[in-house]
Amino acid sequence: MESKENLIVSGNESIKITKxxxxxxxxxxxxxxxxxxxxxxxxxxxxxxxxxxxxxxxYDAAKEKQAEIESEIEKIQDIISRAKIIKASDVSATTAGVGSVVEFKNSKGKNETIEIVSSIETDPFTIPLKLSNNSPLVKAIIGKKSGDIVTVDVEKPYKIEILSVKRSE
Structure with a gap:
């Protein structure tokens, strides 16, 4: 896993995260x-x-690197201490939510697949893409089912068709 330089997690609430x-x-x-x-x-x-x-x-560069490492350690320890693992039984097999893999037809008619994750797990370089539950696309998909057509609320709104929803592995 690569370093998340701008890892921001506030509060004391639990953090939903995949295993x-x-x-x-x-x-x-x-x-x-x-x-x-x-x-x-x-x-x-x-x-x-x-x-x-x-x-x-x-020496100054090494001290700065040391401070960055210690800060990242502290943030990760906080995330781990508040992590609430999303169990398969917590994820619907038919309704999209955090922990779902969703296949949809985009506005150009191309099929795409994403995995819905919490914002601290977002990774656009994986297949399927791991997109945050805070992204406009995912906000439109959450709570929807296979066959639903939804509008993604962005500057130039567009429609997608949900083809399938399943639990991530």
Missing amino acids: EGKKNYEERLNYLLNEGRKEVQKDLQNAREQGDLSENAE
């Missing part, structure tokens, strides 16, 4: 705790060995 999503966060946390911290410690040590720290750009 895979939580696993990805746990793997990222493990990497940061065991590898990321070691790497930055080496960078700091190398920079210290160069002498005067007051004008040492490498």
Whole structure:
């Protein structure tokens, strides 16, 4: 899982997340705790060995990297502590919602497939695309069923036809 630089999760409420999503966060946390911290410690040590720290750009860069890693660790620990795994039994097999895989015909007649996830799991580089339940497309799809035609509320609204809804694996 790649780093999410702008990871913003506020409040104390639980965070709906897929089992895979939580696993990805746990793997990222493990990497940061065991590898990321070691790497930055080496960078700091190398920079210290160069002498005067007051004008040492490498030291400043390493300290900045250390702060970024610690901040990401804190955010991921918070997400994991508040994570509520979406169970298959919580996801309808016929009505679209977080945890659903939806196939639809787009406005150009092309079939597309997306997986509906929480905003912290969004990943546009997966197949199927993992889209946030906060996106305009997904907002139009949530609560709908196979055969429904819905309008996506964007600057230039368009219609899509939902072809199938199933639980994600």
